[in-house]
Amino acid sequence: MTGGAGMYDFIIIGGGIVGLSTAYALVQKDPLAKVMIIEKEQQLSLHQTGRNSGVIHSGVYYKPGSLKARMAVKGRTSMVNFCRTHHVAHDVCGKVLVATDREEVARMDALYHRVQQNGVTVSKLSRDELSGFEPHVNGIAALHVPQTGIVDYKKVSEKLADLLRDSGVEFSFGSPVVNIEEGSDLVTIETEEKTFRARFFINCAGLQSDRIVKMTGIHTELQIVPFRGEYYKLTEEKSHFVNSLIYPVPNPDFPFLGVHLTKMMDGSVHAGPNAVLSLKREGYKKTDIQWRDMLEVLTFSGFWKMAGQNMKEGTKEMVRSFNKRHFLKSLQRLVPDIMEQDIVTADAGVRAQAMLRNGRLVDDFYMIPGKRSIHVCNAPSPAATASLEIGKEIAERIPERTSVIVS
Numbered sequence: 220m221t222g223g224a225g226m227y228d229f230i231i232i233g234g235g236i237v238g239l240s241t242a243y244a245l246v247q248k249d250p251l252a253k254v255m256i257i258e259k260e261q262q263l264s265l266h267q268t269g270r271n272s273g274v275i276h277s278g279v280y281y282k283p284g285s286l287k288a289r290m291a292v293k294g295r296t297s298m299v300n301f302c303r304t305h306h307v308a309h310d311v312c313g314k315v316l317v318a319t320d321r322e323e324v325a326r327m328d329a330l331y332h333r334v335q336q337n338g339v340t341v342s343k344l345s346r347d348e349l350s351g352f353e354p355h356v357n358g359i360a361a362l363h364v365p366q367t368g369i370v371d372y373k374k375v376s377e378k379l380a381d382l383l384r385d386s387g388v389e390f391s392f393g394s395p396v397v398n399i400e401e402g403s404d405l406v407t408i409e410t411e412e413k414t415f416r417a418r419f420f421i422n423c424a425g426l427q428s429d430r431i432v433k434m435t436g437i438h439t440e441l442q443i444v445p446f447r448g449e450y451y452k453l454t455e456e457k458s459h460f461v462n463s464l465i466y467p468v469p470n471p472d473f474p475f476l477g478v479h480l481t482k483m484m485d486g487s488v489h490a491g492p493n494a495v496l497s498l499k500r501e502g503y504k505k506t507d508i509q510w511r512d513m514l515e516v517l518t519f520s521g522f523w524k525m526a527g528q529n530m531k532e533g534t535k536e537m538v539r540s541f542n543k544r545h546f547l548k549s550l551q552r553l554v555p556d557i558m559e560q561d562i563v564t565a566d567a568g569v570r571a572q573a574m575l576r577n578g579r580l581v582d583d584f585y586m587i588p589g590k591r592s593i594h595v596c597n598a599p600s601p602a603a604t605a606s607l608e609i610g611k612e613i614a615e616r617i618p619e620r621t622s623v624i625v626s
């Protein structure tokens with residue numbers, strides 16, 4: 220450890236959209252607060268924030284009363300307002316949730332009622348009305364969600380970072396946090412080269428967030444299990460098959476599964492993502508392995524319990540990953556005109572999914588309080604949509620200043 224000590228009111232570990240939004244909320248609340256963001260990479264948002272579907276979700280799927288439901292609904296509005304105010308390109312293009320058989324119509328009707336509880340307005344579409352929105356879609360009925368939009372979350376992050384710099388927030392790039400001492404008056408955070416001190420810190424380390432928790436000595440049985448989401452994209456000539464966003468009706472047992480077609484801000488159309496175990500937390504290729512990451516998953520009892528309970532769905536996802544034709548079949552259920560030559564491999568992302576030792580996936584957003592810290596330990600989709608609200612929530616949860624240590 221070399222380098223001098225810096226002293227801050229707040230240190231945020233992780234320069235993804237949740238970390239940036241948290242810093243934004245903190246300086247909105249107290250413009251004089253001295254804030255540092257520590258990021259292990261040389262750039263912001265290289266992981267989940269820069270590798271997702273770019274959807275501004277509306278809050279349709281989530282359990283009424285959950286943090287996800289509350290924050291996605293409010294977060295959608297905050298995100299759209301932020302983009303409008305700060306001129307970040309976005310498009311509130313709406314989406315359709317398509318039922319292709321009677322069973323899916325029944326699920327769609329159940330979802331319609333849940334959606335009302337979350338305060339989201341949707342309308343039911345007949346086959347003909349659906350064709351008006353998406354002429355290439357094969358569906359017998361659909362829900363239309365007009366509030367859903369798209370944005371490039373990397374661009375949102377860049378704008379947030381500009382605003383933060385203007386407010387005096389500092390950044391330390393290329394600085395992986397390797398050790399934390401959480402005392403009763405102050406926190407000491409060591410990176411490979413520097414030491415920082417703060418009154419309070421917030422762990423927004425995404426795929427590494429459980430490791431940061433463990434550095435503080437907090438006992439948790441929760442572990443991050445990385446699930447890669449792989450995408451194809453439509454060739455340019457076939458991008459006109461999709462006008463906005465086309466989703467299947469979700470299976471309530473596996474709401475995060477089900478490949479969809481998403482128009483991106485650059486005009487391309489992405490198809491995916493699936494969900495397969497990644498043997499490297501930040502592994503974006505099928506062949507990526509990191510021994511520590513792999514061993515941690517394979518020796519985690521929760522993983523085997525989850526795998527045993529969900530063998531059928533897990534196998535389907537693996538087959539879809541290695542066999543383009545199977546992936547294509549899922550897409551053709553929605554848009555039958557798509558042929559094998561119409562899709563090409565696109566960049567993948569990896570989800571940080573928290574899992575418990577009993578094999579249960581943590582469904583809601585989840586934060587662990589420490590003595591002088593808050594740890595964001597489960598912030599999967601729709602956390603990019605909800606990020607500005609997550610930031611506000613964290614700023615509210617931080618105990619009021621008891622002593623001023625920043626000179």
Ligand SMILES: Cc1cc2nc3c(=O)[nH]c(=O)nc-3n(C[C@H](O)[C@H](O)[C@H](O)COP(=O)(O)OP(=O)(O)OC[C@H]3O[C@@H](n4cnc5c(N)ncnc54)[C@H](O)[C@@H]3O)c2cc1C
Binds near residue numbers: 258267603
């Ligand atoms: C395939 C996929 C599709 C998705 N689609 C959507 C979508 O359409 N809409 C939506 O709302 N959400 C979506 N999500 C979810 C969304 O991307 C995430 O919820 C969100 O980006 C989480 O942001 P974050 O800041 O918590 O994590 P990240 O963006 O992963 O940021 C964490 C940061 O912490 C840094 N870090 C880690 N360890 C350390 C350390 N030791 N020291 C210093 N820094 C460290 C990392 O380098 C990283 O920059 C998707 C996610 C995936 C993977």
